Amino acid sequence: MMRLAVAAFAFCAGSAMAADTDMLAGIEKQIVPVTIWGGTPAAADKARPHTISGITLHHQGETYHPGTDPEQYLRTLQRWSRESKGWMDIPYHYVVDLHGKTFAARNIRYAGDTNTSYDPKGQALIEVVGNFEEVEPNQAQLDAVVDMMALLIARHGLSIDSIRGHKDHAETLCPGKNMYRYLESGYFRYKVALRLAGGGR
Numbered sequence: 001m002m003r004l005a006v007a008a009f010a011f012c013a014g015s016a017m018a019a020d021t022d023m024l025a026g027i028e029k030q031i032v033p034v035t036i037w038g039g040t041p042a043a044a045d046k047a048r049p050h051t052i053s054g055i056t057l058h059h060q061g062e063t064y065h066p067g068t069d070p071e072q073y074l075r076t077l078q079r080w081s082r083e084s085k086g087w088m089d090i091p092y093h094y095v096v097d098l099h100g101k102t103f104a105a106r107n108i109r110y111a112g113d114t115n116t117s118y119d120p121k122g123q124a125l126i127e128v129v130g131n132f133e134e135v136e137p138n139q140a141q142l143d144a145v146v147d148m149m150a151l152l153i154a155r156h157g158l159s160i161d162s163i164r165g166h167k168d169h170a171e172t173l174c175p176g177k178n179m180y181r182y183l184e185s186g187y188f189r190y191k192v193a194l195r196l197a198g199g200g201r
Contacts, residue, residue, distance in 0.1 A: 023150075031103070055152050060127060153192060
């Protein structure tokens with residue numbers, strides 16, 4: 001345990017470490033593809049190719065009731081994003097549901113969208129369902145966010161310090177005070193570093 005803690009600290013400090021490829025493959029395998037939840041191909045003419053340089057955490061910002069079908073939620077979000085907002089697709093690259101299951105949304109190769117004043121180009125966007133101004137994230141959601149951040153950092157050669165919340169970029173409450181405190185306290189950076197150093201969540 002002490003060795004893992006030291007390794008995690010080194011990773012947080014910027015040391016380069018090789019992540020466990022089997023662990024990363026396991027995380028990737030658990031992501032539900034767009035074709036499985038019933039999404040349709042995005043409008044290619046609206047795509048903005050980008051290179052990932054950071055990770056930004058979002059919340060849904062609305063009440064997400066237990067028992068809600070996440071696949072129906074995603075199909076509704078996709079339709080709203082295209083028809084009402086005129087975006088190419090769901091604004092986020094990954095969506096985490098109440099049970100910690102992660103769904104692929106917008107293709108990671110293309111920049112996301114936002115209703116706020118910052119340009120999310122270069123950011124890998126993770127949305128967690130729920131309004132975290134009102135409720136607490138559950139442990140399954142926190143674990144899923146840690147896994148996705150670890151995967152993104154390893155796959156895109158990012159620094160632990162590239163992890164941010166939406167409110168770090170724009171005037172917004174997102175990802176909600178009850179989620180943001182996990183960013184502010186260093187919880188996510190430490191847990192991600194520990195994961196990449198070969199530890200558990």
